[in-house]
Amino acid sequence: MSSTDTRRSARDVISLIPALFWMRRAQRLHRSLSAPELLRRLRAPGPEAAAGTDFDREDGERMRVALARIGRRLPGRSDCLVQSLAARMWLERRGVPFVFRLGMRRGPAGLGAHAWIEVNGQVVTGGLSVGDFADFAPAAETDSPLG
Secondary structure (H helix, E strand, C coil), X not given: CCCCCCCCCXXXXXXXXXXXXXXXXXXXXXXXXXXXXXXXXXXXXXXXXXCCCCCXXXXXXXXXXXXXXXXXXXXXXXXXXXXXXXXXXXXXXXXXCCEEEEEEEEECCEEEEEEEEEXXXXXXXXXXXXXXXXXXXXXXXXXXXXX
């Protein structure tokens, strides 16, 4: 399902239920955790690939669209960081391996930061224009000569 499709399948509509659950939970965690703790949780290793884990590109697109749709309708913060936290918890529950990305870019308004989640190289949160961002999360995990 893409965001331009006007017809929604039953699976598309049903995916809004867990999206709502995980987005609300992510919003609560975002409000209650310090920034360092939030990033620590997002960067923590996800699950190993489990036998029988069924998650394909269609599932990833369905998750991306459901989280974005729910996020637009919820009061409170529902930006890329909250959506990444929601996707992380949802994917962990399903036993699906993923990678958390945190990046930045320089634009006309200055520096901008962005967070997203990938499954097998497919973006499942954070929009599809992540190619404009330089991923700096792996660099932050190594020992810095400055720190």
